[in-house]
Amino acid sequence: MSIKVENITKTYGIQKALNNVSFELKKGEIVGFLGPNGAGKSTMMKILTTYLTATEGTAQVNSFDVNTHKKEVQKCIGYLPEHNPLYLDMYVKEFLKFNANIYKTNSNRIAEVIEQTGLASEAHKKIGQLSKGYRQRVGLAAALLHNPEVLILDEPTTGLDPNQLLEIRSLIKHIGKEKTILLSTHIMQEVEAICDRVIIINKGEIVVDKRLDQLRTSNQQIIEVEFDYRVEERFLEHIPNVSNIKNSIGFVYEITFNTTKDMRPVVFDFAHDNGLKTLQLNQKNKNLESLFREITSK
Template sequence: MSIEVKGITKSYGEQKALDAVSFSVNKGEIVGFLGPNGAGKSTLMKILTTYLAADSGEASVNGSDVAAQQKAVQKSVGYLPEHNPLYLDLYVREYLAFNADVYHVNKSRIEEVIQLTGLTPEAHKKIGALSKGYRQRVGLACALLHDPEVLILDEPTTGLDPNQLVEIRDLIKNIGKDKTVFLSTHIMQEVEAICDRVIIINHGKIVTDKKLKNLVKETSVEQVIEVEFDTAVDAALLEALPNIAKVKNTKGNLWELTFNADADMRPVVFDFAHDNKLKTLQLNLKNKNLESVFREMTKKK
């Protein structure tokens, strides 16, 4: 296992940030760690990178205990925190050289990570003169300097514009071909584009842990169907459909139908139209996706 977490608990005063959290990450996986603000994501990442100590439980990275073997963990982990700490007055190569000395890494590695992270066009500049996207690349380059087996990335695309987001996303996906990647993010499209597996945490507890390809398919959530008929329909007829939870007329003959059902309800709506001699001008499943699963798993009880 690249990452092993067993019963990790952490409190800040009376607030329990992590409540007996357990999971494992296999070598070579790219795992998305999702949750609302304050769910405990950053706290767990700081424990895995030895920046924080847990109150109880055990965790290891590449077989090294995060409490008892901190140096070994730090050697095997590349960490990009949410607020990427950089020395803005240093040049890119100067900053990487400084960190290479900290890690006792050969200076030849600097050019390797500059090329790997696409920093070559901007490597001659001071970090303070770089765009947010290139600053994130500098952070990733620093995390990769000592060629770690595990990358832990906390909100790596926060504040990026759409073009920068795609660039960093592609970079992380490319890096993940050779390394284990454990990343937190609020951007669902990012998870869908990068990750093999999703762990969702809420109020300090794991609420789901599934392969991405199975998560949406297996999770029961409200299903919203948008349908437009060729003529007016009585709302009472739609309210009689099986598993219907809500009926909303959005405009004209366009309706939004919410079902509590796992199965695709579009055939039911189509049959309803046929039986009532109606034509469907459009029939779309709106929200059976990762975002809807996330909302369902983390909604306030």
């Protein structure tokens, strides 16, 4: 396992930031680590990178314990924190050389990571002259300098414009072909585009840990239907496989079914047989964003 977390708890006074958290990441996985603000994501990442010590439980990176083998763990990990710490008055190459000296890394790696992260055209500039997107590239380049097997990225695309976001997303996906990546973000489309698996944490506890393909093949589907007048929700419960009914607005209803069968024809026939006119009928997929809202709002 690249990362193994067992029963991690972290308390600040009487406040529990993490409560008995356990998960494992295999080599080569790109895992989206999701949760609302204050859920415990950054705390977990800081424990894995040895910046914080857990109150209880154990964690390992490449079989090295984060408490007893900190130096070995730090060598295994490339870390890009949420607030990317850069020296703005340093040139890109100068900053990377500075980091290479810290890691005692061969200076040949500087040219390699500049090429890998697409920084060649900006490498002669001071970091303070770069756009937010290129600054993130510098942070990623610094994290990759010592060629770590594990990357931990905390909100790597915060504040980027759509073009910059696509560039960094593509870069992370490319890097993920060779490395294990734990990626924290609030952008659900980003997770769906590049991640293999998603872990959702809420109030310090893991509430979902599934591969994205498992989430996409859920038996649950939502049909949005608009009738020509308001009907009692209990009347619609006579449709087969109904698990939930919500009158979203006016004469529009969201009907949730526990089946993989397309229920639109069934809803249409039910309406016709009971003298209802169907003004619109749509299938709504429960995407990651709606699942996230549903779980974290409970």
